[in-house]
Amino acid sequence: MTVTPTLDGDVLAVLANHDGIFTTGQLHRLLTRHSEEGIRKVLRRLTKQGVVLSDRVGNAFAYRLNRDHLAAEHIIGLAQLQKTLLERIEDRLESWEILPVYAAVFGSAARGGMAEDSDVDLLLIRPDDADDDRWETQVHELAVEVTRWTGNDARPLEFAEAELADRAYDEAVLRDVARDGLTVAGSRAWLTGRLRKRKG
Known part of the structure; x- marks a missing residue:
């Protein structure tokens, strides 16, 4: 971007x-x-x-x-491109048939340090009972749109809600999202609460 x-x-x-x-x-x-x-x-x-x-x-x-x-x-x-991007992503997520439990932009796109070869990193948490095919279609369509909007590759990182308790190797990424990510769906308090449970 x-x-x-x-x-x-x-x-x-x-x-x-x-x-x-x-x-x-x-x-x-x-x-x-x-x-x-x-x-x-x-x-x-x-x-x-x-x-x-x-x-x-x-x-x-x-x-x-x-x-x-x-x-x-x-x-x-031009200076407000990040704000515009977040608003567009929020609008798309609100229109989804299967709403995410939580979603955030993280990494360089959240820190405002994107370069030409940076990815737009997206964390998406889906409900446990979501239809896999419909969910994947939504995620793919969003990734294509974000890439078209920014010129940068969109890289979704997806979890089912129940998976958060089992993905210890992604602890650093989730901590990064909780610390610096920009929430576009759901509540940051929900994510931090889940991370506290993982730690406990």
Whole structure:
């Protein structure tokens, strides 16, 4: 789900998702994989283009997205791709004939660190009495749609509800989902409760 895999895109994503102002140092603390000098150069260029506004604060400059710029609504839309993806997945899951007990997006798609070759990882917990064929059809259709929406492969990880007690080798994945996953169906409290029972 990478549309602008550049420093410009990362800087604009931060500015678009927040109404406040940021110094170069503050942006660098958020975008640690980029150098502060690189961020400064991008901000100068974007300010010259009018996409970003700069204000002097003491001895430093602070920057914010120019929300009146013609490109602003498109920049904001790109910055909110993760939110849009989650909303679409939630809508699809709500329309399923067999509703999942719990579902979440996890991994890099949840952390906001997706690259061109990243997968969209989905945890899907199905009811124990679900019809296997119908369930698998739903999952396949969702995976195809998510891939079409994002350009990244969708990788569903599926369990029946009763299987959670028996899948000790997936403990790390389930803990990751409980800690960082973004719930798109059901309740995170339900998952954490099941994990506590496994541990006990």
